[in-house]
Amino acid sequence: MNGSVRAWLDARPWVWSFGAALVVWLVTALVVQGRGMLETLAVALQFATFYAIVGIGQMLAIASGPGNIDLSIPGVMTFAGYVAMGLMNGGNAGLAAGIAAGIVIGLAAGAFNVALIQGFRIPPMIGTLAAGFVFQSMAIAYSRTSHAAPAPLLVSFSAARVFGVPVIALIFIVLTALVSIGLGRSVFGRSVLATGQNWRAARLAGLAVRRTLGLVYVISATLAAVAGILLAAYSGGAALDMGTDYLLMSIAVVVLGGTSIAGGQASPAGLWGAAILLDLVVTMLNVMRVGAGLRYVVTGLIIIGVLALAKGGEQAS
């Protein structure tokens, strides 16, 4: 009995993050004596969506093997967010152009990363980090010439709800489900996991390892651009520090969600559990009237702690 529960849990690493999120939600409920609990959850889901969008890309990168990681996410988010808002310039006329430009920036940034990693064979960690700073600096330069305001349509879309549930959350939950199915069923998805388990074996088996890895970085940067556009719209405009937290958060939702940091395995559902958990922790500390400083400390310690425990479990099994 105990063994079968364990096996069930081992096959579903995302359960932990949802369980932890539930606990934090209930603790918050105790503190506020149950007031507005569904609203708390809806707001958490709203912000969790931004974490989950970048998390999907980061998860694909981390799942494709040791050394693969995308540290350019904050830079891409900020630059794409700024240019998209700049073209919209507060009106609906520039909506399509803004979104298109933002996504093109994501695609181009991804291609640039791939050129550094595969063309110049710079380790992904350092290549994407350096590229991220270049994108950030482009955003800084661009921010001097443009006051970035979102199109009203996009603002209402980013905050819209159906039966109390944020629309963008629903959209990206569906996308996450597609990614989950794709990882198991599509050639690309299985190539990502095979490359992550052993890229030499994957290459000898005839998989297009280079193309797979390249596509992973392009997808990651493009999703970062989408997250940047939506976040900028939701916050009423782009800001130079809007991406800062996402460097850690994109990795945190992947790791806390049950994806192995060693690669070769992915847990898309866990992205949402972890993203909601991280957001609910902040909410809980807020209702406890804890300052920004302690919030950062607790978030950092949770991430390190869970990572240490999860890796320990892996070694034991």
Add this chain to the structure above:
Amino acid sequence: MPAEVTAGLASGVAAGAGGRVARRATALRIGLPAVALVVMLGVIFAMQPRAMSYFGLTVLLNFTLPAIFAAMAQMAVIAVGDIDLGIGPFLSLVNCIAATLLATHPALGWLALAALVVAYAAMGALIHVRRLPSIVVTLGASFVWLGLALLVLPSPGGTPPSWLPALLAWRPPFLPLPLLASILLAGLGQFLLMHTSYGVVLRGIGGNPRAIARAGWSLLAGRMALYALAGTCGVLAGLALTGLNTAGDATVGAQYTLISIAAVIVGGGEFVGGIVSPIGTVVGAWIMLLAGSLLSFLNISTDWQLSVQGGILIVVLGLRALNRWSAE
């Protein structure tokens, strides 16, 4: 020609080519930063001859000290094959402690700084024992450092103890302080890491951990020692930064993460194999700082500073890749 002679010739040619590539790699590793530094100084001196004086150099190299210490901290971590993405916020935390606690309650302040060094060693131990990726642990730690900095000093301000700014404003005879400190630190680092037996062991952990373990050295102790060294250099960097800024700010250190990584790599360090160079790292730190000065001399907006610093890193790594290509 008999087959074995051809084979021998071929392997001889291959060895010759390999040696040439290795020599060129070394030349690239040492020569490139040196040439870059000379060119940058040349351009700056040509545009602003007054920069060549004692006072000019003091101003030009003003923020050298925190950058060098931060780069040394990063070098200690890269030597073991890890990376520290939290060094910038760590500098901010030290800055905030130095601008508050260290002035009001000196004993408590020093205790806090010592605790930070212990925390770094503990971080190294955790990474080693649990085999965690340093990138995630140090990123997580960066939130802890930033949070603590905000707890110590919620809004910019504070005053450091008066000896700290005085120390940084010291004008030694003949050589400006940044130059003197650069030479001393490069020499000290080179001696400790390259010419002492434990220094060789420490670098070996990044290069061939199994051999070091077989030889009876503790990998755990080695990693903790290097992380403690990183913590110490981080504290010194934060103190130097406080002495120059004469105030505390929880976000002031952010830029030093990129500067430190770039300094180590541009100065000849590699991400794999425990290859680092203390002298190169100091040169790398100078290059990163002068890149900023050069922008202002050339009337280019400092908005592009991050681009230039990130770009230098990409170009240097790209040149090394080109060298490897030509070998194949």
